[in-house]
Amino acid sequence: MFRVPGSVRCSRFALAAVAGAGVGLAAQVPPAEQIVPVHQESHHRQLFQHGAVRILDMQIAPGDGSAFHRHDWPVLLLGLTSSRTRRQNLGEEWVSEAAAQASAAPAVRAIRPTSTTSYADKPLTHRLENIGTGIARNFIVVNESAGDESMTEQQAGFTSKPELSNKWFRAYRIALSPGERTAAHKHNAPVVLVQVTDGKAVGAGAMSWEFNTPGQWAFFESGDPHAFANTGDARIELIEVEVRTK
Ligand SMILES: [Zn+2]
Numbered sequence: 001m002f003r004v005p006g007s008v009r010c011s012r013f014a015l016a017a018v019a020g021a022g023v024g025l026a027a028q029v030p031p032a033e034q035i036v037p038v039h040q041e042s043h044h045r046q047l048f049q050h051g052a053v054r055i056l057d058m059q060i061a062p063g064d065g066s067a068f069h070r071h072d073w074p075v076l077l078l079g080l081t082s083s084r085t086r087r088q089n090l091g092e093e094w095v096s097e098a099a100a101q102a103s104a105a106p107a108v109r110a111i112r113p114t115s116t117t118s119y120a121d122k123p124l125t126h127r128l129e130n131i132g133t134g135i136a137r138n139f140i141v142v143n144e145s146a147g148d149e150s151m152t153e154q155q156a157g158f159t160s161k162p163e164l165s166n167k168w169f170r171a172y173r174i175a176l177s178p179g180e181r182t183a184a185h186k187h188n189a190p191v192v193l194v195q196v197t198d199g200k201a202v203g204a205g206a207m208s209w210e211f212n213t214p215g216q217w218a219f220f221e222s223g224d225p226h227a228f229a230n231t232g233d234a235r236i237e238l239i240e241v242e243v244r245t246k
Pocket residue numbers: 185186187191226240
């Protein structure tokens with residue numbers, strides 16, 4: 001390591017200058033105190049936080065990249081728009097990944113939930129870069145708890161089969177035709193709703209939530225009765241995410 005004599009405050013400037021001069025990987029690795037948790041990284045905008053639940057909206061423009069950030073908790077992701085990205089784990093090389101069906105129009109590409117739970121046992125520090133031509137946008141639900149395996153889908157208040165299920169999340173798809181509405185119901189878990197297609201709907205519970213573009217969302221606390229109504233003239237799909245906490 002290089003040292004800047006005299007003043008600690010000079011070190012960041014010196015680091016930037018050295019990194020800019022093209023010195024290798026070691027100079028690019030920030031000290032631990034500069035690595036922020038994912039919800040503090042500027043490309044991951046926090047939309048909501050309550051109890052163990054955080055909702056983040058990750059958006060990275062073409063040519064742009066996130067700072068190194070740390071994942072300490074399991075996440076559920078919905079890729080609202082995709083682009084070619086590459087990622088770098090701290091201390092490792094960049095790895096490129098092709099976005100699946102990156103060229104397909106969002107209207108014909110079904111948005112499916114994915115989840116990474118390994119962060120619970122093994123926190124990860126990495127950064128992302130958008131090397132494609134579209135905006136990379138992920139809707140992210142974070143579960144900052146140990147999860148819960150004790151409750152069945154029925155006990156949690158769901159009647160349909162989840163598209164994704166693990167100890168921290170279960171994700172269910174709700175599809176409503178124009179004029180269609182769900183019955184009022186409640187769950188024994190907090191839920192996050194995310195709109196994944198075009199269309200218009202209203203979600204009514206303790207609070208009222210409007211859905212009118214992909215990425216619109218709602219949150220209902222455990223035990224809070226709610227219902228959804230399609231208020232538009234097209235079919236709409238929402239993903240309901242059960243956040244599993246004890
Ligand atoms: Zn519900």
